[in-house]
Amino acid sequence: MSKTLSTSALAKNRAISGKELFSQLEACGFIQRAGNEWKLLPAGEKAGGQYFDHPKYGKYITWPEDLSLESSSANPTNSSLEKLVTATVIGKTFKLSANRMNSILSELGWIDKALKGWTITSSGTAAGGEQKEDFRSGIPYVVWPQSITKNKALKTTISEVQGEAASEEAKQETSDDSNFRDKFEAKLRTTDGHYVRSKAEMLIDNWLYMAEIVHAYERKLPIEEEVYCDFYIPTGKVYIEYWGYENDSKYLHRKAQKQEIYKQYGFKLIELEDKDVQNLDDVLPRMLLKHGVQSY
Template sequence: MSESKISTSQLAKLRECSAKELFNQLKRAGYINRSDESWVLTEIGAKFGGEYVQHSKFGQFIVWPANLLIDEQLSSSKHLSATQLGERLNLSAKRINQLLSELGWIQKTDQGWMVTPTGLTHGAQQKVDSESEQHFVTWHETVVRNKRLRQSVVEYRGQDADANATNKSFASFQHKFAAKHRTLDGHYVRTQAELIIDNWLYMNGIVHAYDRQLPIEQDQLSDFYLPSGKVYIQYWGDEHGPLSDQEIDRVRQIYQQYQFSLIELFVDEIDKLDQILPSRLREYGIHAY
């Protein structure tokens, strides 16, 4: 456990209130969210110093700075439906749900829209219509300011994405490692191995995005994103060979932290995609030709 941080129960004792009362206060402020089984730390909560720790006896739980500030303005925030969120961002509810689905925060089922584990980290609440029994999702008001959602809106509208970029390091990265290899579907990728992966996906009829920003606050690109299965493909190599163990561990931790589905490919697997990828993709409901 972080030496300077304490559990929610310990923080409640320090503030002379019940743990239940503090959990509810943190939930209203959007610092934590509730899944079926446990409390989930949101990106807002992480910004205010919350973090997960793993305990040998008690498992995973959230710790906070002893002097945690709970923003009262956030506590008064209301939850927005897709229609209300669309009004804030000047898009229809249908388009908002499509963008949220593409980000991997919700998914469409026969029962309606269902929140994903990633959606919980952005303050989503699962709801059921009492009359139609259809499921839908509402959102903590702070999602309106989420930079990844706003970036998706900008990109969807075809506005100047470069002018609205959140981090100029992306531009310098892409300049340093220029994408010079043109794939069959018109993507430009940086390495021969990425070209082989991209062409394999295209020839097998699998819709995919290349160099997709992960839908999180920090800047981290994924190699490939397959929206139909909400799964990412990460190739652990570049034009110089395998990546370092430290870099692989760093990126893996990001995927694990946000519970993103991940398929990993290594340098020695590139010439075995026909044997490797179909079974790995089927785990996420994706079937290759």
């Protein structure tokens, strides 16, 4: 007969945090949160879970030491339930720390930093994430389907952060954005060293730099489509698009497509035209503040 362990002891035995194991057990349909306690569900009992009354610590759930967390059929109400994992587990896949992994998920716009812990965004929910809360401390955190490690946007961002070359698959992809970038080469050098494609973009980039606002140029949107923004501000998860070439029919078509994508995914977007670029000191601070980004 297999030795039984408390959830905390089983987590320690498996070299993971108690929070992570509770999340896995919940995802498998073995337990359910009920007030301030965990309730053992039928699937959990079938897997070997049982209540134990300790004279000092009270009532808690114990599990077989060799408990299997294969969840494909554990939850009778959802046979297709996928195992949910924390940023710690995802990070191990890419040889990154949990903090580094959460920073990347935040940069993608999938989570936001809370006073303590992390909260999910609408984009994170669309990517398959689920909001959780530590039952002892109340600190929020997010769990993800195990298949998130195959997400194209996530893999691309990690590859860029680690300084790795883009995959051959990514290099072979074509889009209106990539064709546009090929046609208009980035030759103008900004104050912070970026190379941009127009004087208007140079003025915007220089303004952001002088305002001490961290920003990226031509950041790929965290979606499956091959779409790039003009500027991205990680603080606030804000995208900036400068619309030029208003007399070009192909450009106007591309503009309409991108506007629809921003709307579809609910991304925060600041749109600038030539008249705005001539008056950035008045225009950008006001627009940024609407999205929680303070300048000057």
